[in-house]
Amino acid sequence: KNPQAKEKEKSETEEKSIAVDEELKSILIVDDKQINLKILFGLLGEEYDIITTLDGHEVFEIVEEEHIDLILLDIAMPNIDGYKVCKLLKENPKTKDIPIIFITAKTDEESIEKAYDIGGADYITKPFKPKELLSKIKKELLVVDLIGNLENKIKLEVERNRQQEIAMVQQNRLAQMGEMIGAIAHQWRQPLNVISTSIQNLKYDYKDGYLNDEKFVKEFIDKQKETIRFMSNTIDDFRNFFRVDKDKQEFKVKKATQSVLDMLSAQLEEYAIGISIQGDEFEYYGLVSEYQQVALNIITNAKDALLENNTENPNIEIIIEDGEVTIQDNAGGIPKDILDRVFEPYFTTKEQGKGTGMGLYMSKMIIVDNMSGELRVVNGKNGAIFTIDFSKNRETKDA
Structure with missing residues (x-):
């Protein structure tokens, strides 16, 4: 944009800002005496947008149709008195926050106390002092502005x-996707080698005349189909793992945990990490893919700890019992000074670029907030022990 256009835009913005700042506050004056309305209108009319009524019943129609910032309310009126008007306004969620200043000839303590008890913001007796009235009106309108600004800030x-939480979820999901892609790469390495070797050997099989053998050809095709089926199932597992479940449902916890182990098995075998799962099946009501993300994160962390510490005979043991899933390793445990911090956002002990610090934080959110369970960690004799506890809220079924 050229300088003139920028200056014009700036000027228009400032004008809009000034217009907003100079917008008059709206005051509703309720009094059954016309002379009182004229006096108050003459005092306040230049500084505020004034609406008046002689009838307390009309107040409810006015507040429905107009934006009212403050009400000046008489008490002694025919048909419906000021106390009743105030009480009804305070009972309505739409009007309960409008400040009401009683302005009345009643000076006894009982009347004053009653006015405050039913929600009055202030109380002024007639004949009033103009400066006192103006001061109290400005004070109440300032409070309204402060509350409005505070609500907007909140x-x-x-x-x-x-938005930050959404970003954290996405960040954690991308990190887990990276872990899964790595797991798939390991899972596919062996079957790809099998297919590659089989194809390379075809020319030798041809020379040896095996391709004329119907049984040999059938076995060859069946073997390749089985290998491809395994690879296809791996893709299905990956897709299901990152599927966004919309509805909670009963799922088998041990089966879901075993599915995570199946996806990680080749990777764990490559590093000679032993893995075992034992215990009885049970069902839980929740989102299976979210549970699997938690299990993946904890098992992956255990794997990383075992490799980082060069643990002899590395092992991860999963025990499912009494509505709890316990995942423990023999990597030596988590240092005591950080044990209480592992579920904090952005807290990580891994090297820069190797961890987001969001995995365990998001895992805790999933188990506690989304699945009404508990996630805790302690150090055992040989390593860290993470427990996913569904025992308090689970609905058991015969597995």
Whole structure:
């Protein structure tokens, strides 16, 4: 944009800002005496947008149709008194936050106390002092502005936190996707080698005349089909793992855990990490893919700890019992000074670039907030012990 266009845009923005700042506050004055309405209108009319009514019943129609910032309310009125009007306004969620200043000839303590008890913001007796009235009106309107600004700030902060949480979820999901891609690479290495070797040997099989043997050809085709089926199932597992479940359902916890182990098995075997799972099956109501993400994260962390510490005879043991899933390793445990911090966001002991610090934080959120369970960690005799506890809320079925 050229300088003139920028200056024009700036000027228009400033004008809009000034217009907002100079927008008059709206005050509703309720009094059954016309003379009182005229006096108050003459005092306040230049500084505020004034609406008046002689009838307390009309107040409810006015607040439905107009934006009212403050109400000046008489008490002694025919048909419906000011106390009743105030009480009904305070009972309505849409009008309960409008400040009400009683302005009345009643000076006894009982009347004053009753006005405050039913929600009045302030109380002024007639004949009033103009400066006192103006001061109290400005004070109440300032409070309204402060509350409005605070509510806006809270809304902005809540939205900012929500966006940050979404970003954290996505960051953690991408990290887990990286882990899964690595697992698939390991899973596919062996079957790809099998297919590659079989294809390379075809020319020798041809020379030896085996391709004329129907039984040999059938066995060859069946073997390759089985290998390809295994690879296809791996892709299905990967897709299901990252499927966004919308509805909770009963799922078999041991079966879901075994599925994670199947995806990681080749990777764990390459590093000679022993893995075992034992215990009885049980069912739980929740999102199976989210549970599997938690299990993947804990098992992957255990694998990383075993490799980092060069643990002899590395092993990961999973025990499923009484509605709990316990995952423990023999990597030596988590240092005591950071044990209480492992579920904090962005906290990691891994080298830069090797961990986001979000895995265990998100795991805790999933288990506690999304699945009504508990996730805790302690150090055992040989290493860390993570427990996913569904015992308090699980609905058991015969497996």
